Amino acid sequence: MNTAAMPAVERDRANRRTAIKLGIAAAAMVGFAYGMVPFYNVFCEALGLDRARPELADVHAAAMRVEFDTNVSAGLPARLTPLQPVVAGRAGGLVKARFRLENLSDAPLGLRAVPSYAPERAGRFLTKMECFCFNALTLAARETREVTVVLLVDEAMPAELGAVTLSYTLFPLEGKA
Amino acid sequence: MTAATETLNPIQGGHADEAHGHDDHGHHASTGWRRWVYATNHKDIGTLYLWFAFTMFIVGGLMALGIRAELFTPGLQFWQPEFFNQLTTLHGIIMVFGAIMPAFTGLANWMLPLMLGAPDMAFARMNNWSFWLLPPSALLLVISLFVPGGAAAGGWTLYPPLSLQFGMGMDLAIFSVHLLGLSSIMGSINIVVTVLNMRAPGMTLMRMPMFAWTSLVTAYLLIAVAPVLAGAVTMLLTDRHFGTHFFKAVGGGDPVLFQHIFWFFGHPEVYIMALPAFGIVSQIIPAFARKPLFGYHSMVYATASIAILSFMVWAHHMFSVGMPATAQLFFMFMTMLIAVPTGVKVFNWIATMWQGSMSFETPMLFAVGFVCLFTVGGFSGLVLSIAPVDTQMHDTYYVVAHFHYVLVAGALFSLFGAVYYWLPKWTGYMYSERMGKFHFWWSMIWFNVTFFPMHFLGLAGMPRRIPDYPLQFTDFNTLASVGAFCFGLGQLIFLYNVIHTIRGGVGKAPANPWEGSHTLEWEVPSPAPHHTWETPPAREVVEKGLKEQLL
Numbered sequence: 001m002n003t004a005a006m007p008a009v010e011r012d013r014a015n016r017r018t019a020i021k022l023g024i025a026a027a028a029m030v031g032f033a034y035g036m037v038p039f040y041n042v043f044c045e046a047l048g049l050d051r052a053r054p055e056l057a058d059v060h061a062a063a064m065r066v067e068f069d070t071n072v073s074a075g076l077p078a079r080l081t082p083l084q085p086v087v088a089g090r091a092g093g094l095v096k097a098r099f100r101l102e103n104l105s106d107a108p109l110g111l112r113a114v115p116s117y118a119p120e121r122a123g124r125f126l127t128k129m130e131c132f133c134f135n136a137l138t139l140a141a142r143e144t145r146e147v148t149v150v151l152l153v154d155e156a157m158p159a160e161l162g163a164v165t166l167s168y169t170l171f172p173l174e175g176k177a
Numbered sequence: 178m179t180a181a182t183e184t185l186n187p188i189q190g191g192h193a194d195e196a197h198g199h200d201d202h203g204h205h206a207s208t209g210w211r212r213w214v215y216a217t218n219h220k221d222i223g224t225l226y227l228w229f230a231f232t233m234f235i236v237g238g239l240m241a242l243g244i245r246a247e248l249f250t251p252g253l254q255f256w257q258p259e260f261f262n263q264l265t266t267l268h269g270i271i272m273v274f275g276a277i278m279p280a281f282t283g284l285a286n287w288m289l290p291l292m293l294g295a296p297d298m299a300f301a302r303m304n305n306w307s308f309w310l311l312p313p314s315a316l317l318l319v320i321s322l323f324v325p326g327g328a329a330a331g332g333w334t335l336y337p338p339l340s341l342q343f344g345m346g347m348d349l350a351i352f353s354v355h356l357l358g359l360s361s362i363m364g365s366i367n368i369v370v371t372v373l374n375m376r377a378p379g380m381t382l383m384r385m386p387m388f389a390w391t392s393l394v395t396a397y398l399l400i401a402v403a404p405v406l407a408g409a410v411t412m413l414l415t416d417r418h419f420g421t422h423f424f425k426a427v428g429g430g431d432p433v434l435f436q437h438i439f440w441f442f443g444h445p446e447v448y449i450m451a452l453p454a455f456g457i458v459s460q461i462i463p464a465f466a467r468k469p470l471f472g473y474h475s476m477v478y479a480t481a482s483i484a485i486l487s488f489m490v491w492a493h494h495m496f497s498v499g500m501p502a503t504a505q506l507f508f509m510f511m512t513m514l515i516a517v518p519t520g521v522k523v524f525n526w527i528a529t530m531w532q533g534s535m536s537f538e539t540p541m542l543f544a545v546g547f548v549c550l551f552t553v554g555g556f557s558g559l560v561l562s563i564a565p566v567d568t569q570m571h572d573t574y575y576v577v578a579h580f581h582y583v584l585v586a587g588a589l590f591s592l593f594g595a596v597y598y599w600l601p602k603w604t605g606y607m608y609s610e611r612m613g614k615f616h617f618w619w620s621m622i623w624f625n626v627t628f629f630p631m632h633f634l635g636l637a638g639m640p641r642r643i644p645d646y647p648l649q650f651t652d653f654n655t656l657a658s659v660g661a662f663c664f665g666l667g668q669l670i671f672l673y674n675v676i677h678t679i680r681g682g683v684g685k686a687p688a689n690p691w692e693g694s695h696t697l698e699w700e701v702p703s704p705a706p707h708h709t710w711e712t713p714p715a716r717e718v719v720e721k722g723l724k725e726q727l728l
Binding site: 002011014015018019022023025026027028029030032033034036037040047049 | 299300362365366369370373374378400401402403405406408412434437438441501
């Protein structure tokens with residue numbers, strides 16, 4: 001509202017009205033900033049985004065961030081999904097990870113998971129106790145199965161090791177694919 | 178709410194009408210320090226803002242020189258790394274919140290009522306408050322250098338977890354940001370109300386000067402995002418002292434959340450520092466090309482689109498924190514989209530100059546320098562908008578080069594241009610054109626010597642915020658340091674020129690010293706009397722100027 005031509009009383013009142021509206025908008029934006037906190041949590045959960053974790057931030061016990069990566073070789077009708085893509089490993093503790101393995105075809109499928117990891121220096125501190133990659137696997141048509149990996153983290157794991165990535169790639173069993 | 182606003186705006190009700198004028202004159206009988214501490218006149222407050230901004234520019238500039246001195250050669254010469262980090266942090270905060278933003282608010286205070294034909298800003302007392310919150314907040318930052326643990330040292334972005342670990346210097350910085358935010362919000366409310374409600378009859382929104390438009394949009398941006406920053410730093414404060422866990426992973430919080438909230442403020446902030454510069458340049462270029470601004474309407478729409486888009490690109494500052502590819506793509510394309518309205522503006526300025534009768538007085542030199550160098554900064558911004566490239570360049574000197582091109586050659590050059598352009602109106606005297614031109618060319622050359630090599634340093638992988646660096650970066654760093662010291666020295670010429678002008682300059686200035694200026698501020702005498710447009714300008718006066726501007 002243009003108040004230039006108004007008498008002073010009305011002009012001041014109109015100006016004040018506009019200012020109050022703007023003040024309310026500013027106050028609402030503080031609320032918006034705090035509103036971003038729950039929204040962020042919901043958003044990350046809905047999209048399955050990796051959040052910072054309390055167990056990884058505990059400074060009293062050296063923790064290693066273990067990330068799982070999965071791949072499927074080209075043309076293989078299978079899917080491998082880590083149920084927990086990131087877990088915390090503690091010196092001297094066990095890391096247990098589960099994966100969902102699916103056969104997407106209508107025929108039985110023979111396959112094997114080939115592991116790899118990075119960085120190289122982490123290898124000394126991780127011992128694989130149990131792994132679905134130790135054996136060849138055969139899945140029935142459309143079968144879904146949970147498979148596990150169990151790792152022992154060395155007592156001597158240095159705190160600065162940070163993160164390690166374990167990767168599993170599915171390959172068809174020779175002569176069967 | 179009402180009670181509060183009443184105290185902010187005491188002139189009301191019965192006694193107003195004819196007493197109004199006398200009332201104000203009574204105020205301005207106050208002299209000496211009272212004139213400034215109790216200032217309610219928009220010109221006095223504008224002057225205060227501008228001097229405050231220049232003082233902070235010198236303080237922040239000295240810190241920059243401290244940084245460049247350390248980086249002159251590899252190794253640690255002058256400062257310990259902890260203090261170096263405090264220098265980079267305070268340099269950023271002071272230049273953004275203490276120099277650039279108050280300078281634009283000061284210009285808006287001085288010029289908007291004159292350009293719009295209003296007697297003053299809408300809320301004179303609130304205006305006094307918004308200025309006088311600034312010196313204490315600057316003082317808090319300076320004091321923080323001397324408390325145990327020193328000033329905040331985690332970069333101007335105050336990222337946790339570092340910002341959760343510092344000593345009380347960080348708390349002082351947080352309170353300082355609170356005060357600065359409050360000041361900006363009040364200043365912005367004043368600007369919005371003045372522009373929306375107090376224009377001269379006949380000057381519709383789509384006919385007002387571009388500087389009024391960009392100030393209006395900037396003020397809206399500030400009202401929207403300054404509270405968000407206040408919220409973010411309040412969360413930091415409660416995380417530090419009151420046991421909350423917004424950003425502490427130990428209690429289930431997430432430090433990345435801070436980055437989202439900060440940049441939701443931070444990206445519009447970039448345009449808060451750029452849009453008023455666009456407005457100034459859009460006043461200066463038509464005046465010295467002696468042609469109306471090309472594409473006024475598209476300029477207005479471009480300003481508005483930039484403002485709207487600025488809310489949808491914040492995560493391009495965070496490409497390296499680990500976002501899903503779809504999110505990266507979204508923010509990448511939205512960022513690139515901003516180049517379209519910005520391009521519209523640059524082409525409009527060029528088209529305004531095209532076939533104009535151009536003359537190159539100092540304001541025009543700074544405006545043309547702005548167009549050239551801001552475009553360079555815009556291009557390096559486009560490079561950084563590409564997510565995979567940014568992952569590589571993140572936190573390198575390439576980023577430092579980019580934002581100094583848009584903030585120094587962009588915002589600061591436009592401010593210099595504005596000062597030279599309006600100095601005759603403010604002081605009633607002409608500045609020395611020779612000294613002004615020297616100031617421009619000196620700044621232009623040394624600015625590029627300082628910041629252009631930083632592109633190469635960044636491409637070669639030199640990280641920002643480090644006090645020491647590998648040997649292979651020596652040559653470019655030495656060059657940049659030499660440039661910085663020369664650039665800094667040159668600003669003393671500017672200070673001298675301004676003081677010289679205040680004391681009489683090279684002679685009296687006419688009401689309108691520029692041939693091609695047709696906005697309302699040139700209709701009042703030079704120097705602008707303490708009270709102007711107490712009755713709105715006559716319809717014919719407004720229409721005459723608008724006709725010259727083809728509006």
